[in-house]
Amino acid sequence: MREFLSKITNSLDAIGFDDLILLPGMSSVEPSEVDLSTRASKGIWMKVPFISSPMDTVTESEMAIAMARSGGIGIIHRNCSKEEQVEMVKRVKRAESFIIRDVITIDPRSTIKEAAEIMEKNRISGLPVVEEGKLVGIITGRDVRFADPSLRVADVMTRDVITAKEGIKMEEAEELMKSHKIEKLPVVDEEGRLKGLITYKDIALRGRYGNATRDEHGRLRVGAAISPFDLERAKELSKIADLLVIDVAHFHSLRVMEATKKLLKEVDVDVVAGNIGTYEAAVDIISSMDVAGLRVGIGSGSVCTTMEVTGVGAPTPFAVAQVADAVKEMGADVPIIADGGIRGAGDIAISLALGASSVMMGYIFAGCRESPGELISIGSRYYKRHRGMGSEAARKKRMALDRYSQPAKGMPEGIEAFVPYRGEVNMVVEELSTALKAAFGYAGASSIEELWRKARLARKTPHTHERARDLIIPT
CATH class of the missing domain: 3.10.580.10 (CBS-domain)
Known part of the structure; x- marks a missing residue:
């Protein structure tokens, strides 16, 4: 076989969400009977499989509080100083607790x-x-x-x-x-x-938030994004955060992996590694370090331009299936977070069907009231500002604040955009959960683990879903 031609003839199909559909199956499951509880990492359980992305137009303390109260978890972004990120995490941990341990006090001699x-x-x-x-x-x-x-x-x-x-x-x-x-x-x-x-x-x-994601002291759980090269920040955050998420575009790098191995020895909370996109990456990570989860998908995000700019990527469904096979074949107990390009409950269902335990979303939660993005009125509709963490504006802010985040690449890999305003997080989570439970009902699965076993997928064609051409759909 010719060496270079075989790179084409033996190439894999990099399947995206628009290429797949979940097939219905024999079912005795009603949507109301579906249990969406899952793990964000080895040690953190959630009532719903939703995680808000560590982006500076998505997750700060207000979003993380709302996510935890709704049964998921938020990951505080790192596009800020160490002190600012620590304070945002503390604000989440203080938002609710039976007994607050980190009490703010004052001296009687103060004014x-x-x-x-x-x-x-x-x-x-x-x-x-x-x-x-x-x-x-x-x-x-x-x-x-x-x-x-x-x-x-x-x-x-x-x-x-x-x-x-x-x-x-x-x-x-x-x-x-x-x-x-x-x-x-x-x-x-x-x-x-x-x-x-x-x-x-x-x-x-x-009493009001019975499904909230809480720690053993009754406090809301929260995660924080970190650079694998900023050990000082990671150690400080590990004292208060429940989860640390390695926040790099390409984790399957010798330099990144060696830094992460050193970091794991210095912190005593769950650490999620990512992002990765291949079977080989998962094997190398699982066989060389004890991480508590894998963040999977490269280049699929709505405001990510990595695939266009570099020609490199691993679409989320393709990447999740690859990594899930590696996890299963190695007998590892490592939850997978599907990250990138998720637009609704259908994409979530496909991600879970392919082996993910949860999904990380930026586009959807960027449009919520609790996101830090600016609210804009355009015409008769409201939007919120959203940007990729590889965008020019995000890169400039990061270079000014975090010396460990000096980009190794000289070009942006993200854009700025406006996303439709969606309302409050709890309503968005409820809508996604309702639609996701309906998808589980069609597939005949009462839990995420059962969906892994029962789900069957089909490839779509350009004519899979054609509406009548004379319909007029109001906007």
């Missing part, structure tokens, strides 16, 4: 002005007052609002504070706050040292 500034900066309505580690009072937003800014905290704080001991149950804490008509309940030890804080808001939210 009312300083107390007001701390409350505003951290978006909180009260502060325990601590002196030498011991609780001496509490000051609320109402105290601050009506006091002279030059006064000391000790002059206006409440000194007779109702407290709880370690080990208190949620029902007991709720009853105690109701009986004393208080919204904040400090937790102290036998010597009066502050150990945590319970808020009535957090207890109420626990």
Whole structure:
């Protein structure tokens, strides 16, 4: 066989979402019976298989909070300083908890002005007052609002504070706050040292968001994107984040993999490797390091231009199938995250059918209220600004903020665009979940694992779905 001609004759079909359709099968499953729970990584379970992408027009703290409350998880982008990223992760972890451990406090000698500034900066309505580690009072937003800014905290704080001991149950804490008509309940030890804080808001939210993705302390889970070469940032984030996601375009690189091996020895949280797109990449990673997940797909994103600019890529369905085969054949327990080009529940169903445990989405969540992108009115419709992390604007910001992210390539591999405004995350997640459950029902699968076994796919042709030509469809 001629060597170079064989590269064509033996080439694989790089199948994309538009090439495939999920076939119906014998089913006894109603959509209402489908269980979409899955893993984002080895140690993190979710009620829905949705992850928001670490892009600076998609996932900051507000998006991550909404994603976790809706049963998924958000990955905070790294296109910012280390301090900014750490603060965004902390904001998610403080958003809800039965007992807040990372309590923001104030000294009794501080001024009312300083107390007001701390409350505003951290978006909180009260502060325990601590002196030498011991609780001496509490000051609320109402105290601050009506006091002279030059006064000391000790002059206006409440000194007779109702407290709880370690080990208190949620029902007991709720009853105690109701009986004393208080919204904040400090937790102290036998010597009066502050150990945590319970808020009535957090207890109420626990009931409202029953499917939320939480850690063992009841806090919302959140992930953070990292460079494999920024060990300092990774170690700092590993102290507070539940999940670290290696955020490079091409993980199957000797330099990247060697840096990741060193990083894995320094952190003690789940680390997801990616992006990758081939069977060989998965084999090399699984056989050489203990990662908690694989982020799969190269060049398929809606605002990614890698395939056009370089002629290189691995479309998400093709890449997921390749990696899933490698994971299965090696007997590995490594969840796969399908990342790139997902436009709706149909693409999600195909990704899961091909072996993914979850999907990462930028395009869909960029259009939500909680994304940091700018809201724009064009004509009679609303849009939000969205950009690829390889776009010129994103690259310029990254070069200014993160010396570990100096691009090795001299050209952009992404664009800026406007995506349709979709509303709030919880509504989008509900719509996707409803449609996805219907797809599972057609396929006869009651869970993602069962879909892996039962799903059958077919190739589409240009005439697979032709509507009548005389239809007028209102827009």
